[in-house]
Amino acid sequence: MDVSDETQVETLFETTVSRLGTVDAVFNNAGIGGMAAAESYPLEDWQRIIDINLTGVFLVAKHALGHMKRQGSGSLINCASILGNVGQSMTAAYSAAKGGVVNLTRTLALEMAPHGVRVNTVSPAYIDTPLLRDLDEATLKALIALHPIGRLGRSEEVAKAVSFLASDDASFITGANLLVDGGFTAGKS
Numbered sequence: 635m636d637v638s639d640e641t642q643v644e645t646l647f648e649t650t651v652s653r654l655g656t657v658d659a660v661f662n663n664a665g666i667g668g669m670a671a672a673e674s675y676p677l678e679d680w681q682r683i684i685d686i687n688l689t690g691v692f693l694v695a696k697h698a699l700g701h702m703k704r705q706g707s708g709s710l711i712n713c714a715s716i717l718g719n720v721g722q723s724m725t726a727a728y729s730a731a732k733g734g735v736v737n738l739t740r741t742l743a744l745e746m747a748p749h750g751v752r753v754n755t756v757s758p759a760y761i762d763t764p765l766l767r768d769l770d771e772a773t774l775k776a777l778i779a780l781h782p783i784g785r786l787g788r789s790e791e792v793a794k795a796v797s798f799l800a801s802d803d804a805s806f807i808t809g810a811n812l813l814v815d816g817g818f819t820a821g822k823s
């Protein structure tokens with residue numbers, strides 16, 4: 635399904651509830667990349683990134699949280715990025731969308747806290763996934779050098795943080811922004 639299409643998102647959750655009964659945990663993870671200088675950023679590309687990376691996160695949240703509120707329980711985890719926490723050249727649309735996700739999460743957490751539903755963000759640094767497949771060797775090396783831990787992250791390292799936030803071990807954590815970044819942002823605040 636396409637997270638930027640509200641009808642499809644609504645159907646996804648209705649189908650889930652009719653087949654499985656409840657929506658216990660949702661990881662709002664869909665996202666795309668895109669790089670261009672701001673002064674020549676094609677509006678069409680900007681719109682597509684905002685549609686998927688920000689509006690898509692909102693639509694999934696909107697429909698997941700409706701079910702969770704009725705249940706009186708649930709955990710939603712939104713995927714942002716280090717680029718929702720610090721700026722980076724050539725990423726106008728992506729960093730704007732991810733910054734939006736970080737603060738949208740805080741607002742959703744406040745709305746849902748009285749209803750037993752938690753909402754948090756994970757903000758990964760560069761993770762070795764197909765999103766980075768098109769980068770040349772030199773760029774990849776430069777990216778690795780930005781991480782004090784000295785390597786890119788692994789998908790399972792993000793998954794473990796998401797599993798924690800989804801679980802009852804995180805029962806007092808809501809509105810948080812968990813950086814899974816190998817120290818990327820530690821020296822930048």
Ligand SMILES: NC(=O)c1ccc[n+]([C@@H]2O[C@H](COP(=O)([O-])OP(=O)(O)OC[C@H]3O[C@@H](n4cnc5c(N)ncnc54)[C@H](O)[C@@H]3O)[C@@H](O)[C@H]2O)c1
Pocket residue numbers: 635636637638663664665666686690713714715716757758759760761762763764765766
């Ligand atoms: N890889 C990284 O370095 C990195 C760093 C920080 C944050 N992130 C974020 O992590 C998340 C996952 O990215 P990834 O690195 O695994 O990339 P990926 O390209 O491997 O996975 C992205 C997934 O999103 C799906 N998707 C794209 N558009 C969609 C749409 N309109 N509707 C539904 N699904 C859609 C794709 O099919 C794909 O399965 C994204 O939100 C990304 O911005 C990635």
